[in-house]
Amino acid sequence: xxxxxxxxxELLRWxxxxxxxxxxxxxxxxxxxxxxxxxxxxIIRDFGIKEIADVGSGAGFPGVVFSxxxxxxxxxxxxxxxxxxAFLEYLKTKxxxxxxxxxxxxxxxxxxxxxxxxxxxxxxxxxxxxxxxLSNKYTFLMVGENEDLTPLxxxxxxxxxxxxxxxxxxxx
Numbered sequence: 001x002x003x004x005x006x007x008x009x010e011l012l013r014w015x016x017x018x019x020x021x022x023x024x025x026x027x028x029x030x031x032x033x034x035x036x037x038x039x040x041x042x043i044i045r046d047f048g049i050k051e052i053a054d055v056g057s058g059a060g061f062p063g064v065v066f067s068x069x070x071x072x073x074x075x076x077x078x079x080x081x082x083x084x085x086a087f088l089e090y091l092k093t094k095x096x097x098x099x100x101x102x103x104x105x106x107x108x109x110x111x112x113x114x115x116x117x118x119x120x121x122x123x124x125x126x127x128x129x130x131x132x133x134l135s136n137k138y139t140f141l142m143v144g145e146n147e148d149l150t151p152l153x154x155x156x157x158x159x160x161x162x163x164x165x166x167x168x169x170x171x172x
Contacts, residue, residue: 020083021058021059036061037062044115047115049114049115050072050114051073051076052074053102053117054078056080056118058081060077063076064077068095075099076101077101077102079101088101106127109134112133114135114136115137115138116138118131118142119142132170137172139157140168142167143168145164
């Protein structure tokens with residue numbers, strides 16, 4: 001089995017008990033989550049980033065995918081929910097990956113990273129200040145098609161169109 005097959009299989013198994021992703025997303029893990037994360041990885045790879053923190057990692061998208069695609073990339077998965085942290089730690093061992101899980105509130109992290117990324121499912125403006133404080137160089141946001149980009153653009157974010165949604169980036 002390849003890494004993605006194991007990832008999907010374990011995610012579905014854990015999801016039965018721990019609700020890591022919505023039931024509706026279970027049939028779209030490869031298309032919606034993995035392919036979207038891969039698309040973003042290949043864009044940000046061109047920035048020469050060596051370290052990235054996935055803020056609010058949840059079930060590991062996009063951070064785990066980044067770690068699978070480039071095992072030399074230093075990936076930090078920041079997640080406050082203990083059951084999600086447990087899944088991410090289990091998956092790291094199962095896949096032989098070297099990312100670090102930081103299981104605490106993002107506002108209580110005293111480390112900074114070369115880049116931060118978040119899949120913004122709520123209001124991106126609510127987290128950008130925290131993400132920018134954690135970032136030494138780049139802040140990335142993955143947002144949906146229907147997100148109003150105007151407030152983020154007024155903060156200096158540039159957008160890149162994805163197959164589904166946008167990748168917004170800001171360089172310090």
